[in-house]
Amino acid sequence: MTSIKRFAGFGLGLRRPHYHHFLEEDVDLDFVEVISENFMVDGGKPLAVLDAVRQKHEVMLHGVSLSPGSAHGVDRDYLDRLRQLAERIEPRWISDHLCWTRSSAHNSHDLLPLPYTAEALDVICANIMIAQDHLRRPLLLENPSSYLCFPEDEMTEWEFLAEVARRTGCYLLLDVNNVHVSAHNHEFSPADYLEGLPLERVRQIHLAGHTPGEIAIDTHDRAVCDGVWDLLGHALARTGPVAVMIERDDAIPPLAELLDELDTARRIAATASREVAA
Amino acid sequence: MSLAARQSQFILALMSDDAPLPETWQERQRKGYEVYRNAYRARLIAALEETYPRTARLVGDEAFRAAAAHHLITYPPTSWTLDDAGRGFALTVETLFPRDPEVAELAWIEWAMQTAFTTRDTRPLDGSGLVAATASFGDEAWQDLRLRFVPGLAVRQVGHDCMELWHLLGDEADLRAARALPPLSEAQGCVVWREGLRATFTMIDAAEARTLEAMIEDASYDAACDILIAAMGEERALSFAGAMLARWIANGWVGAIAP
Numbered sequence: 284m285t286s287i288k289r290f291a292g293f294g295l296g297l298r299r300p301h302y303h304h305f306l307e308e309d310v311d312l313d314f315v316e317v318i319s320e321n322f323m324v325d326g327g328k329p330l331a332v333l334d335a336v337r338q339k340h341e342v343m344l345h346g347v348s349l350s351p352g353s354a355h356g357v358d359r360d361y362l363d364r365l366r367q368l369a370e371r372i373e374p375r376w377i378s379d380h381l382c383w384t385r386s387s388a389h390n391s392h393d394l395l396p397l398p399y400t401a402e403a404l405d406v407i408c409a410n411i412m413i414a415q416d417h418l419r420r421p422l423l424l425e426n427p428s429s430y431l432c433f434p435e436d437e438m439t440e441w442e443f444l445a446e447v448a449r450r451t452g453c454y455l456l457l458d459v460n461n462v463h464v465s466a467h468n469h470e471f472s473p474a475d476y477l478e479g480l481p482l483e484r485v486r487q488i489h490l491a492g493h494t495p496g497e498i499a500i501d502t503h504d505r506a507v508c509d510g511v512w513d514l515l516g517h518a519l520a521r522t523g524p525v526a527v528m529i530e531r532d533d534a535i536p537p538l539a540e541l542l543d544e545l546d547t548a549r550r551i552a553a554t555a556s557r558e559v560a561a
Numbered sequence: 562m563s564l565a566a567r568q569s570q571f572i573l574a575l576m577s578d579d580a581p582l583p584e585t586w587q588e589r590q591r592k593g594y595e596v597y598r599n600a601y602r603a604r605l606i607a608a609l610e611e612t613y614p615r616t617a618r619l620v621g622d623e624a625f626r627a628a629a630a631h632h633l634i635t636y637p638p639t640s641w642t643l644d645d646a647g648r649g650f651a652l653t654v655e656t657l658f659p660r661d662p663e664v665a666e667l668a669w670i671e672w673a674m675q676t677a678f679t680t681r682d683t684r685p686l687d688g689s690g691l692v693a694a695t696a697s698f699g700d701e702a703w704q705d706l707r708l709r710f711v712p713g714l715a716v717r718q719v720g721h722d723c724m725e726l727w728h729l730l731g732d733e734a735d736l737r738a739a740r741a742l743p744p745l746s747e748a749q750g751c752v753v754w755r756e757g758l759r760a761t762f763t764m765i766d767a768a769e770a771r772t773l774e775a776m777i778e779d780a781s782y783d784a785a786c787d788i789l790i791a792a793m794g795e796e797r798a799l800s801f802a803g804a805m806l807a808r809w810i811a812n813g814w815v816g817a818i819a820p
């Protein structure tokens with residue numbers, strides 16, 4: 284399996300309200316990330332837009348339906364479609380989540396939590412190996428936000444994720460907002476989480492806003508909060524320069540507002556790299 | 562309990578409040594689970610609202626959400642793509658709103674348009690392509706002519722002026738007028754297809770719609786003409802058939818002449 288080279292830069296998720304900017308202007312970004320499933324179609328406007336954006340930008344494919352944690356196995360039709368899209372778009376890399384989305388019969392269309400057990404570890408590693416073979420490249424696996432921990436858990440999420448990376452050779456997409464949200468929901472320390480991961484395998488970082496509460500929820504509908512910015516600095520000082528981006532999926536503001544928000548990430552990254560140098 | 566069994570149980574309980582949760586779960590797990598349960602419903606109903614915005618306006622938000630919830634319980638999603646969640650919703654609303662057939666007609670159009678929007682990119686056959694393909698045709702070849710239509714082309718009979726209904730339910734919706742729209746005196750056909758990068762639809766004569774339906778199902782031109790003859794008599798049918806074929810070509814509905 285090939286390795287994935289580091290790529291440092293700043294990007295945003297490509298979302299429909301901003302298509303016209305990407306098609307008509309030169310948007311100052313190092314890459315865009317798209318939700319793979321939205322473009323795993325036979326033809327028409329979505330692919331025409333993505334082809335045009337690809338002419339100008341590096342593209343990362345970010346999936347939500349691989350369902351690597353399904354005991355039922357991976358969906359070959361899905362993998363075929365994803366490979367077709369990857370062959371067309373030539374993304375920098377392909378990512379999905381540490382989760383499962385479907386049982387043998389049904390699809391939840393949500394990133395559902397896995398029990399962190401030896402059995403689940405075997406399942407997800409086998410599925411990721413199949414997916415990586417099929418896609419002929421290593422994947423990036425993202426830590427999800429979660430709202431429940433199982434009584435049968437045998438290890439922490441970071442131990443589980445580290446072991447998946449070790450066994451499958453996959454890389455990591457570190458979502459610092461998800462670390463923040465899950466740390467709040469399950470009362471663990473975000474610093475412990477980061478310390479427990481093989482950070483040299485992180486190739487991308489996600490930032491997003493969430494809805495605070497007794498159970499914090501990963502809503503991607505508002506600006507990144509201070510706690511998450513702090514965690515970004517903490518993470519970047521350990522990962523070194525990687526691809527950093529903001530995900531915004533609801534209450535989507537004008538593009539200029541997200542570009543401004545991304546400047547905060549640039550400043551934090553600059554500080555982190557000065558700290559590393561010192 | 563195996564991971565597979567746990568995952569089946571987890572998903573079944575997302576879909577139904579009555580499905581049991583694991584006995585080992587404490588209050589903490591149950592609270593967390595509620596987040597997934599609410600998100601599942603909200604996400605799928607939102608997906609149906611996105612596919613069927615005009616149907617939702619026509620019946621009103623509350624009735625639409627109830628219909629969407631009913632659809633999701635009857636046909637829980639199985640596909641990896643959320644776009645498929647609304648498959649078959651026109652049939653669901655046909656049973657839920659039996660006295661308002663325009664609801665199912667509109668839902669059918671919205672689904673067919675969503676489907677047409679992302680179909681395979683093809684170049685339709687144009688007039689000169691038709692002339693070239695049929696240049697050597699004798700009578701027999703014409704009678705036996707079969708057409709291949711562009712991907713996404715869909716046709717059905719409708720009892721309402723769906724163009725008008727569509728317009729009344731647009732961004733500046735006139736709900737009162739839409740809900741009061743009387744049925745057509747005679748059924749017509751409605752055709753959905755992709756025109757360039759956008760999905761669109763038009764209304765056609767009922768006999769033409771039956772003819773189109775038959776030819777989509779691989780009927781010959783001769784058999785198609787028989788449908789028209791039965792509907793309008795031989796004399797009119799023959800001139801109608803020629804104009805109809807020209808219209809289909811001009812609309813970009815025909816992909817190719819069958820080999």
Ligand SMILES: [Fe+2]
Nearest residue numbers: 425458489530
């Ligand atoms: Fe993320």
